[in-house]
Amino acid sequence: MAEKQAHLNGAYYGPSVPPAPANYRSHRRSSGCGCGCCLLKLLLKIIITLVIIIGLAVLIFWLIVRPNEVKFHVTDVSLNEFNLDGNNTLHYDLAVNITVRNPNRRIGVHYDRIEARAYYEDQRFDTQTLPSFYQGHKNTSFLNPVFKGKHLVFLGADETAEFNEERASTIYSIDVKLYLRIRFKVGSVRTGRFRPKVSCDLKVPLSAANATFSTTKCDWDF
Numbered sequence: 001m002a003e004k005q006a007h008l009n010g011a012y013y014g015p016s017v018p019p020a021p022a023n024y025r026s027h028r029r030s031s032g033c034g035c036g037c038c039l040l041k042l043l044l045k046i047i048i049t050l051v052i053i054i055g056l057a058v059l060i061f062w063l064i065v066r067p068n069e070v071k072f073h074v075t076d077v078s079l080n081e082f083n084l085d086g087n088n089t090l091h092y093d094l095a096v097n098i099t100v101r102n103p104n105r106r107i108g109v110h111y112d113r114i115e116a117r118a119y120y121e122d123q124r125f126d127t128q129t130l131p132s133f134y135q136g137h138k139n140t141s142f143l144n145p146v147f148k149g150k151h152l153v154f155l156g157a158d159e160t161a162e163f164n165e166e167r168a169s170t171i172y173s174i175d176v177k178l179y180l181r182i183r184f185k186v187g188s189v190r191t192g193r194f195r196p197k198v199s200c201d202l203k204v205p206l207s208a209a210n211a212t213f214s215t216t217k218c219d220w221d222f
Contacts, residue, residue: 070109070135071101072198072218074176079204082172084153084163090125091150094118094204096176098143098218102135106186109135112193113181116145120174121159125151134185145176170209176200178218197221 074096081093096116102109114130126147135141155163166172178198184191200218205211 067107068103069220071103072178072200072220073099073101074200074202074216074218075099077202077204077213078207079172079174080207082174082204082206083167084155084160088153088155089150090120090153092118092125092147094147094174096143096145096147096200096202098145098176098178098200100135100141100143102137102139102141105137108137108185110183110185110190111135111180112183113179114143115179116143116147117177117179118145118147118174119177120153120172121155121162122175123153123155125153143178170206171211172204172206174202174204176202194222 076097078095079093081091083091085091110132111134112132114132116128116130117124118126126149128145128147130143130145133141162173177200180194180196180198182194182196184194198218198220200216202216203214205213
């Protein structure tokens with residue numbers, strides 16, 4: 001009887017739990033990031049490193065070279081004729097003097113193509129191709145396009161009225177635009193070609209009026 005009582009008072013936890021199958025434990029261990037995640041982290045580190053290196057290279061290049069914008073100014077013009085006849089034909093004789101200043105110490109400019117175009121009321125009436133050249137460091141060069149001839153233009157009522165007003169004042173609103181094909185040279189390295197445009201919005205007095213022309217700065221348009 002005592003032996004039976006002792007058995008009844010003893011702690012009982014039920015049957016023992018069998019160990020987990022081997023394949024279950026293996027699945028738990030392999031549920032982490034894995035090889036693909038490691039490759040992704042490595043790729044991210046490489047990209048960040050390259051961005052930093054490129055940024056430092058650009059900064060060092062800028063600090064060494066200090067690039068500045070090449071400056072274009074129209075310093076003088078000569079307008080001997082600018083007349084619109086009854087057939088909407090524009091007769092013109094215009095010469096323009098343009099200075100090109102490269103203020104850079106270490107950057108030269110190859111002007112592979114220079115096309116000068118003359119406009120009135122947004123209508124092109126002449127085009128001249130100028131000689132190509134190389135402009136060295138801290139150098140000033142000169143362009144001298146001459147537009148002479150006649151061209152058919154189509155002016156509406158408002159444009160015709162404005163032309164008559166300008167003819168009375170002997171000062172005409174003429175735009176000269178330079179379409180360029182250029183390369184930059186830094187040391188012995190040359191860049192690829194760029195095709196910017198330089199716009200010069202001019203107020204041109206008729207030469208016979210003996211009016212003074214004001215030097216005009218031209219604007220880049222990349």
